Amino acid sequence: xxxxxxxxxxxxxxxxxxxxxxxxxxxxxxxxxxxxxxxxxxxxxxxxxxxxxxxxxxxxxxxxxxxxxxxxxxxxxxxxxxxxxxxxxxxxxxxxxxxxxxxxxxxxxxxxxxxxxxxxxxxxxxxxxxxxxxxxxxxxxxxxxxxxxxxxxxxxxxxxxxxxxxxxxxxxxxxxxxxxxxxxxxxxxxxxxxxxxxxxxxxxxxxxxxxxxxxxxxxxxxxxxxx
Numbered sequence: 001x002x003x004x005x006x007x008x009x010x011x012x013x014x015x016x017x018x019x020x021x022x023x024x025x026x027x028x029x030x031x032x033x034x035x036x037x038x039x040x041x042x043x044x045x046x047x048x049x050x051x052x053x054x055x056x057x058x059x060x061x062x063x064x065x066x067x068x069x070x071x072x073x074x075x076x077x078x079x080x081x082x083x084x085x086x087x088x089x090x091x092x093x094x095x096x097x098x099x100x101x102x103x104x105x106x107x108x109x110x111x112x113x114x115x116x117x118x119x120x121x122x123x124x125x126x127x128x129x130x131x132x133x134x135x136x137x138x139x140x141x142x143x144x145x146x147x148x149x150x151x152x153x154x155x156x157x158x159x160x161x162x163x164x165x166x167x168x169x170x171x172x173x174x175x176x177x178x179x180x181x182x183x184x185x186x187x188x189x190x191x192x193x194x195x196x197x198x199x200x201x202x203x204x205x206x207x208x209x210x211x212x213x214x215x216x217x218x219x220x221x222x223x224x225x226x227x
Contacts, residue, residue, distance in 0.1 A: 001087065024222040026068075029060075029064075029068070030068050030069075031057070031060055031205075032060075033054070033058045033060060033064075033065060033068060033075075033080055034071070034075075034078060034082055035056035035058075035123075036054055036057035036060075037049075037054045037057075037058070037065075037075050037076070037078075037079050038079045038123045038124055038127055039057060040053050040054045040057050040126055041076060041079055041132075042122075042123040042124075042126040042127045042130060042132075042215075043123075043126075044132075045132030045134070046076055046132065046134045046135050046137075047197050048136070048192040049072070049076075050072075051065055051066075051072055051075075051129070054075070055163065057175075064161040064214075073135065076135055076136065076137075077135070077136045077216070079127060080127060080128070080135070080136045080137040080140045081136070081140055082124075083121070083124035083125075083127050083128050083140070084128060084141065084143065084144045085123060086121065086127070087114070087117050087121075087124070087125075087144060088144055088147065090113050090114075090116075090117045090147060091110055091113050091114065091117075091151075093113070094109045094110050094112070094113035094153065095109070095110060097109060100108070101158070102111055102190065103155055103158075103159040103213065104210045104213065106155055107155070107159065107179065107209055107213070109205070109211065110148070110151075110152070110208045111179075111202055111205055111206045111209060112199070112202045112203070112206060114183045114187060114200070114202070115183070115187050115190070115198045115201060116197060116199065117200025118187040118190070118191060118204065119190075119191075119197075119198035119199065120200055122191055124190070125161070125163055125187065125188075125191065125193055128141050128144070128213070129141065129184055129187075129188055130188075145180055145184070148176075149173060149176045149177050149180050150173075151176075152175075152176035152177070152179050152180065153168075153173045153176040156172040156175055156176060157172045160172070165218065166222060166225075167225075168221060168225065169224075169225040170224055171221035171222070171224040171225050171227055174224060175213075175216070175221070178212075179209050182209060183202075183205060183206065186201050186202070186204075186205040187201065187202075189201070190202075
């Protein structure tokens with residue numbers, strides 16, 4: 001991100017006294033611009049989105065956007081990274097809160113956190129998981145989904161070990177990828193319909209996942225691990 005203090009400030013970056021705004025005020029303005037940019041990118045896609053549209057959405061100007069973020073490509077990168085970090089933080093907080101609980105409760109906490117975040121930040125969710133994703137978004141999404149899959153696979157392996165089951169290898173990762181994929185597609189469907197409560201969809205996805213975990217065929221998991 002370009003340091004606002006290293007360049008000539010735009011009129012919007014000056015206080016009523018004519019002096020540059022404080023770092024906190026600059027951060028707040030950048031967050032506001034990112035909110036607007038995320039919405040435009042999510043709705044129009046990277047190629048169709050314009051700096052003019054983003055400036056209008058942010059009630060700002062193109063020079064201010066360039067002063068803070070350098071280019072449309074850099075702005076898109078900031079949006080994708082912020083969206084991924086925001087979701088990762090919510091999932092991490094949910095994991096910490098549920099630490100020490102049963103596998104089912106931990107999976108439930110993570111799943112509901114995912115759906116709740118999608119509902120609270122629909123533009124960020126669509127930026128990361130929408131059909132228009134391009135540029136830096138796929139890489140940010142991949143890092144996020146890989147981290148989530150690894151976390152769930154770890155929980156499954158811990159559960160298997162604590163219940164005297166043979167160690168789960170690739171089967172745990174495969175099972176975790178199913179759970180992550182279910183959450184992504186379920187949230188995408190809930191937001192896409194517009195009439196379905198994401199929270200209710202999250203509860204349903206949790207019920208679906210827990211039922212699958214309870215009735216999983218251990219012999220098939222073992223077969224996957226011996227492939």
